[in-house]
Amino acid sequence: MTTVSLRSLRKTYGTVVAVEGVDLEIAEGELIVLLGPSGCGKSTTLRMVAGLETTTSGQLMIGERDVTTLEPKDRDIAMVFQNYALYPHKTIRANMSFGLKMRGMSAADTAREVDRAAEMLDIAHLLDRKPAQLSGGQMQRVALGRALVRDPAIFLLDEPLSNLDAKLRARMREEIALLQRRIGKAMLYVTHDQTEAMTLADRIVIMRDGHVQQIGSPLEVYDRPANAFVAGFVGSPEMNLVPARIESGRIILDDGVATPAPGNAPTGPVLVGIRPEALVPSHQGMPFVVQGVEQLGSQTLFIGLLGPHRVRVLASRINDVAPGEAIHVAVEPEAVHLFDNASGARL
Amino acid sequence: MTRWMLPGFLTIGALATLVLIVGPAIYAISLSFFDRTSLTAEPVWVGFDNFANVLSSGAFWNALWNGFVYAGVAIVLQVVLGIGFALLLHQPFRGRALLRGVAFLPYLLPTVVAVLTFKWMIDGSLGIVTIKMADWGLPPIYWFETESAAMFSVIMVSVWLWTPFVTTTFLAGLQTIPVQLYEAARVDGAGPIRRFFHITLPSLRPILTVIILLRGVWMFNKFDVIWLTTGGGPLGATEHLPVLAYREAFRLFDIGTGAAIATLSFLVLMVIVTIYFWAFPMDDRK
Structure with a gap:
């Protein structure tokens, strides 16, 4: 009622x-x-x-x-x-x-x-x-x-x-x-x-x-x-929002920095949203240059560059990555949010 | 701060108090034990005779009563009007800042100017108030010249002069009351009158306590308004202790009696202030 x-x-x-x-x-x-x-x-x-x-x-x-x-x-x-x-x-x-x-x-x-x-x-x-x-x-x-x-x-x-x-x-x-x-x-x-x-x-x-x-x-x-x-x-640490373009099923963040796009993604320029916890350090994926490391206890927050864009990566605790090192991060296509580049509306 | 600064400043303060306040006060009190026709005449020790004479004179008790009436009524009016005006000037309206400035003006006027203006306005033959009253067919009122009207008139002049001070102080106080308290009271169901008695007045209480004390002391000792308007007359109707003391000491050249009246006035005030502090402790905010 x-x-x-x-x-x-x-x-x-x-x-x-x-x-x-x-x-x-x-x-x-x-x-x-x-x-x-x-x-x-x-x-x-x-x-x-x-x-x-x-x-x-x-x-x-x-x-x-x-x-x-x-x-x-x-x-x-x-x-x-x-x-x-x-x-x-x-x-x-x-x-x-x-x-x-x-x-x-x-x-x-x-x-x-x-x-x-x-x-x-x-x-x-x-x-x-x-x-x-x-x-x-x-x-x-x-x-x-x-x-x-x-x-x-x-x-x-x-x-x-x-x-x-x-x-x-x-x-x-x-x-x-x-x-x-x-x-x-x-x-x-x-x-x-x-x-x-x-x-x-x-x-x-x-x-x-x-x-x-x-x-x-x-x-x-x-x-x-x-x-x-x-x-x-909404969300802490806040979602990474970076401009990108979608071409042939891939999200292109920069030359050589790309990741598979979700199935329904339209072609053209978009605003890509990826939550820090959705970016997972891995052996393959996008190159990520670590600039800062914040140890939160059970988790580790990395601040660094994904192509030209500064983003955050929240991972389970990692002790052996220091600022200046280059690692790779990957993201599942379903965990990527796409927004209209101009209006910001969800696509 | 060096280690000599605190004792140094304390010593300067103590010396200044001794020389400028305690010394003259003791001298003034000591005068009351002597018979002396002027400040240069040879004093003759008379013990408590001056006090006995003063206490047995009708003029002293009349002046004491007049002092209570003058100070008491003037404070009540100043506080009531002061809070009223402060509440008005606290409301948002166009020209508020200007009106706040204008409202403070009377306090800036020298007393003698204000008194002379009043005397002109209510002059028995040429005053604008007298003429206007005659135009309206009203009988003339001899504001400072009749026993019944004189006390009312000196109180009114005092209220006109010093209400702005009270208004400004309360206005400053009102601005410190959080708006959320009023909002909480509105949600709780309190109307404007209840909000005044449950929030405004209790919040102003520390200021109210100090204002009543200060204005009370100032009004009880206030000399110039009464001296300049009525000189204590007619027939002692407005004569209070400061005027009586002055008259005895400097008009009748009886320094000892004048000093005894001033000393008694000081004692009365001290008793009242002590009772006041006891009844309204200053640090009861908790």
Whole structure:
């Protein structure tokens, strides 16, 4: 069942278009991640859903209600902000109670709801403290807790983990995924971190310059990126994108640097996308001059030249190749993505 | 920083404080124990007689009460109007930067200029306010000349002069409140009034605490506005402790009594400030 519908949602600031016609149906219990670089319109889209930004045109439905012009409080949403936005002078309990109090919930019911959420997030021991006395991770939990007590139709999270260090971010990511499955509510989650998107999302919405580039499950956008932008944005290390031409079933990257093309490849100039892990060091294949070696533990990342193009190769651990050495790399034709040279669209 | 810099600067600071603040204060307090008709006359030791005389005079208690009324009402008005104007000037609108500058102007005027302007405007026969009121068929009000109106008038002049300072300070404070707090409160369901009381006011509390303290001390000791407008009159209706002390010391040439009034004024202020610090500790942000 659809919980939230974004229908041709558009936002302009004067002549600047921030979001151009976003269409999205979010099902109950679904975790949608809005992914894109800074300024792509993902946060603006989220803020339009929240009601913190007016909508220039389009329609927003939550459940059966048209909420396009309603105040945030009347939309049945809860939001987690990037900087947590905890009220600094209130205790954690008061922070979490505030929304319920504003809605006229009785003191006893409020206390019960706050205790329940605090229990769920393991912050019951922090309830009497103030935000300044908490660590970043604890503040993040409280911010989640404040949203959780409200039991809304949809949770909106605006880059909630971007202020945490890498280790804590990974842990909180897992916790948010578990929490979301446990409560079974829809979530709209904004991030510029593709790892977060890949690991959390049921579906990812990739945006660029206010336009939706692709909507799909994490593996769909990874395996079949709709265009060169998505291909380059999703995946870490990012996909190698190099100009080439296709002639008689072969992809020609440069004189003497060629590899078999996939069966459906059109002849002519193309943009070739090969994921670093799809390039495999081998005895035959394309000549690759190693410029840099990054040991990641279980894997080794080589940076080097494939013809004139700088590319990355991610291989299982290799200890005995040093910068300056020339090796060969091969790629399966099915692992090659082809994009239109001009538009970047998938071929 | 060399190892001599810290003790060096401390010594300079301590010496300057001793010579410029502690010394004169002790001298002023010591004057209150002597009978002296001028600063050059031979002092005669009278112990606590000056204090006893002052405390038994109606003029002292009247001046103390007037001081509380003048400072109290002026602070309340300055703070309420200051926050109000700051909230207005915090809203986005065309010409905001210009208006912010204009709003600060009264604070830049020398008190004597502001007071003279007010006196012209409300002059009993030629003032523009008096003439306008006559045009509208209203009876004249003798703003500085009647007991009932004089206190109101000196408070208004003070509010006009120093509200801009409060406004500017609060405006600076408002700009430090993260917008996300207001957004979170909107999502939580708080309307504008609740947002003001739950976010704006608590966030401004540290500034509010300092402003009330500073303005309170300044208003309690403020001499020029009252002296230039009413001179403490009519019939002591606006006479507060600084004016009374000045009148005793330099008009009636009773330096000892003037010093005793100033000392008592200092003690009253010290007690109030101590209670204030106790009631509103400055480091309660946590």
